Amino acid sequence: MPVGVAADLVILTVRDGRLQVLLIRRGIEPYLGRWALPGGFVRPDEDLESAARRELAEETGLSSERIHLEQVATYGAPDRDPRGRVVSVAYLALVPDPPAPVAGSDASSASWVEVASLLQDGAAGPEAVADGLAFDHRRILGDGVERARAKLEYSPLATAFCPAEFTISELRGIYEAVWGTPLDPRNFHRKVTKTTGFVEPSGATTTRDGGRPAQLFHRGTAPTLHPPMTRG
Amino acid sequence: MPVGVAADLVILTVRDGRLQVLLIRRGIEPYLGRWALPGGFVRPDEDLESAARRELAEETGLSSERIHLEQVATYGAPDRDPRGRVVSVAYLALVPDPPAPVAGSDASSASWVEVASLLQDGAAGPEAVADGLAFDHRRILGDGVERARAKLEYSPLATAFCPAEFTISELRGIYEAVWGTPLDPRNFHRKVTKTTGFVEPSGATTTRDGGRPAQLFHRGTAPTLHPPMTRG
DNA sequence: TCAAAAGTGTTTGGTGTACACCCATGC
DNA sequence: GCATGGGTGTACACCAAACACTTTTGA
Structure with a gap:
């Protein structure tokens, strides 16, 4: 069974008094041009969390060490990626306010997007952000945000x-x-x-x-x- | 990157007033003869939770539908399985008291083991259960039990x-x-x-x-x- | 009648909420 | 002085721990 294992990131911050998430504008198919969570494949000899930290550093330029990072959940529906079987381990990262607005590494661009506009009830209203997030990233974002909300209570x-x-x-x-x-x-x-x-x-x-x-x-x-x- | 994806189960019950977990005595290498959590590889077109439910049914004979099952965490250290790269998605299952003491499917035998004896502080005292659990299953068990303890509070x-x-x-x-x-x-x-x-x-x-x-x-x-x- | 477990009442102290009020600065 | 946010005091309602007490069965 050829399976790819990816680490995807829900990177949250609070700017201007609002909760925001770092998204990437996809530069390749599938979902070309749509917003997606940053992430990438885990390398052969890489731990899952190491992969997440590497992606985090690549996307934000943050010397990850001091950044809070925790695993949220793993998503593995057989059809979640049209290219083949990809199991994605989602991580939640919380960063202090003014991280550099990010430098796009490849042909994609990144930006902070308000979480509220992405999680409107109903299927992400069209007026929100394009046609919503790529893959099952809306659900992953929702789970990550819910985790953050819950943990604020007791941690x-x-x-x-x-x-x-x-x-x-x-x-x-x-x-x-x-x-x-x-x-x-x-x-x-x-x-x-x-x-x-x-x-x-x-x-x-x-x-x-x-x-x-x-x-x-x-x-x-x-x-x-x-x-x-x-x-x- | 040839990666295997497995679903492992922390199946808990309460019998005789004590918390117990279902373990398998391994019939093959590695860790032959040691206790391990039940589990197995996810099939090519199978959802992660479906795989967990299938394993649960195989090990307990329980018609899984009414059994509580939730994902706990995913473990993917590069060296966690000596056979190669295996990423394991752990699920927590809670079953009501008298599930059949289990029928061993292959050359392995299964049995309920008291959780307390497995999670003694320190590295699972030798007198506890053989030399402790196979792979990183002691840690997985600990995480599963901690999840159950926490969720009793607010759910x-x-x-x-x-x-x-x-x-x-x-x-x-x-x-x-x-x-x-x-x-x-x-x-x-x-x-x-x-x-x-x-x-x-x-x-x-x-x-x-x-x-x-x-x-x-x-x-x-x-x-x-x-x-x-x-x-x- | 007694043991055992179910269920209720009551007291007491702590904790969350609402809000009145004073404090220390910039302008 | 006045606006702005920082920080404290206090009254009241609620809730949880502790435990005395009554209820309803089987033996």
Whole structure:
């Protein structure tokens, strides 16, 4: 059975207060000209996660080491790729805001696209993005986003969207963008700072968000959140 | 790149109040004579989940349709199988208590093994089960069990371990076996019956557990639990 | 009548939510 | 001073843990 194994990436970021995903405009058939998740085949002696990290570096130029990357699921319907049997292992990557708008490596171009416009209920309205994503990438994107949303509740994952130092407001902005709901700034502040190991004060302050100076924090060490954050 | 794609199964049940997993005694090299998770290669025109269901039926004789089955993760380290490159998609199956003790299809034998004895901290003590599981199956088992433990909290998954009709005590026994902690029978009863959509009374009662007759319930329709069950 | 398990009531402390209020800066 | 966002205090509702207590069966 000749089977290809690919690693596809759901690379998420929060820009302008909205959740966005990195997509590639396909330069070859099938699905020429359509948007697709970045990815590629796993090499003969390459681990699955190594392949995902390599693709991530190729597409974003990010020296992947510090980027959060986790496996989401594997997709293997026999007819998911018209070229033949391809099993795709999907990875979720979370990157802090201002990663270079990306350099197209081959004849394809990449860009950040708002997730909300891709996941409209119903089959990706035509007015959204062309005719929707290539292959089964809409489903993969949906699963990846759902994973991210769920993990924000019980893990400190939201900090993976932030630069090394951030304010509580900025962290709240991540939650609001990913969940799509407004949160009470005061209760959020209390909750985050009282959950041990979530964030730790760096001592510095900033006024970049306007108003009274805000304390800067960096990620804590807790692997899970007790108690969890609750969705609006 | 010649790559084999396999589906491996973590088949869990609760028997005698303890969490057990179905293992196969390997009849061929490599790892001849060692315990391993049941599984096999995905066929050319077969979906991944179909392959998992087929293996499940072959190993347990269970007409898989009503069995809970979900994908857990995919394992693809280049050296995980000495025969060559094999990427394995692991599935978690939960079966109600008394599935036939299994009929060995080929030269191998299958049996239920207590999970606790396989996952002792440290590298599976020698006294546990032979020299531990074949391949990277100990890790796969660990991931599968962790998935099950986590999902009991926020989903009605525990009912997948139960027959069509069950008492609240029996359901509690599932939680206690999977989590490995005792739960207060009174608070558990209240919590389960008050969480809408978790279980629904069938009207009948039974005294099979001794004492006062207990109401029988069947699974409800809620996909998730609000509020979640909490681990002791 | 007793043991055993089912199920209910009640108390108590913790936690999430809503919102009033004060603080520290830029303009 | 005033607008803007940062951060704290507090009242109330709800929920979970602990456990006393009643109910209904089999032996």
